[in-house]
Amino acid sequence: MPELPEVETVCRRLRPFVSGKTIQDVNVRDAKIIRGHEADVWVQQLIGETMVDVERRGKFILFKLTNGYLVSHLRMEGKFFPHSEAVDPVKHTHVVFTFTDGTSLHYNDVRKFGTMELRTNDELFVTPPLSLLALEPFDPEVTAETLHARLNRMNVRAIKTALLDQSIFVGLGNIYVDETLFRARIHPTRPAASLSLTEVETVRQEAVAVLLEAIERGGSTIRSYTNPDGAAGTFQETLYVYGQTGEPCHNCGRPIEKMKLGGRGTHYCPHCQQ
DNA sequence: AGCACTGTTTACAT
DNA sequence: TATGTAAACAGTGC
Numbered sequence: 657m658p659e660l661p662e663v664e665t666v667c668r669r670l671r672p673f674v675s676g677k678t679i680q681d682v683n684v685r686d687a688k689i690i691r692g693h694e695a696d697v698w699v700q701q702l703i704g705e706t707m708v709d710v711e712r713r714g715k716f717i718l719f720k721l722t723n724g725y726l727v728s729h730l731r732m733e734g735k736f737f738p739h740s741e742a743v744d745p746v747k748h749t750h751v752v753f754t755f756t757d758g759t760s761l762h763y764n765d766v767r768k769f770g771t772m773e774l775r776t777n778d779e780l781f782v783t784p785p786l787s788l789l790a791l792e793p794f795d796p797e798v799t800a801e802t803l804h805a806r807l808n809r810m811n812v813r814a815i816k817t818a819l820l821d822q823s824i825f826v827g828l829g830n831i832y833v834d835e836t837l838f839r840a841r842i843h844p845t846r847p848a849a850s851l852s853l854t855e856v857e858t859v860r861q862e863a864v865a866v867l868l869e870a871i872e873r874g875g876s877t878i879r880s881y882t883n884p885d886g887a888a889g890t891f892q893e894t895l896y897v898y899g900q901t902g903e904p905c906h907n908c909g910r911p912i913e914k915m916k917l918g919g920r921g922t923h924y925c926p927h928c929q930q
Numbered sequence: 931a932g933c934a935c936t937g938t939t940t941a942c943a944t
Numbered sequence: 945t946a947t948g949t950a951a952a953c954a955g956t957g958c
Binding site for chain 2: 658659662715729730731732733767769770771785820822829830831832875876877878879880881898921
């Protein structure tokens with residue numbers, strides 16, 4: 657489901673809801689979601705903790721606790737739903753946080769790919785998964801020079817595959833990487849090492865622009881994504897290539913094509929992206 | 931009915 | 945080491 661803009665939207669919604677709330681109980685209905693601890697041990701560590709803030713790093717949600725962090729990744733279908741009144745869990749509700757004020761936070765995940773794990777303050781950024789991430793895409797230290805140098809070290813890897821690698825560039829997923837490469841007019845199969853410094857700068861700028869515009873629009877709802885209020889995003893209305901197979905290209909009018917690259921559906925304009 | 935597809939990541943084989 | 949493939953799971957659409 658979510659790429660960086662969707663995760664940012666979720667964090668913005670959850671922040672005012674959970675901040676300052678103390679965890680009274682946690683009901684783990686499917687332990688598969690919990691990583692690093694047995695579920696009962698994990699629950700005991702959380703009870704009594706107060707959620708101080710909600711932060712985002714890449715596509716990860718960081719619930720800042722009185723002691724340490726709860727790190728969560730939604731993967732394909734994970735969703736957090738805040739509830740002000742008691743609500744019964746539904747079929748795909750796997751974790752329920754109940755706060756001392758009677759409100760609750762439900763984690764639903766149809767495919768059960770999502771994860772939650774605890775980290776101490778000291779561990780947070782020096783242990784996986786966060787230690788494996790490149791800098792945030794909006795960080796001024798992410799420059800064409802550093803990115804170009806990194807991409808140049810690769811042998812045959814396609815630029816799309818490289819940009820999806822969160823250790824190289826953070827935040828893009830399958831929708832936004834296709835949109836980025838269309839806007840940059842770069843073919844997704846171009847070897848990453850073949851891009852000039854100028855082309856890398858164009859890609860970087862377009863990636864940042866796409867991510868920021870998508871955040872502005874509350875993300876993209878293609879099939880199942882909603883924000884924690886159940887509302888859809890609107891960025892899907894402005895997609896140029898993702899899911900636009902056969903539709904006319906906004907630049908040249910020729911049909912958008914779809915191919916398979918690295919196991920992912922890949923949308924592009926064969927004329928505008930040479 | 932059965933197969934291919936899905937917004938992610940990573941374990942494993944080569 | 946780096947890269948490609950399969951797998952985790954459930955649902956949808958052809």
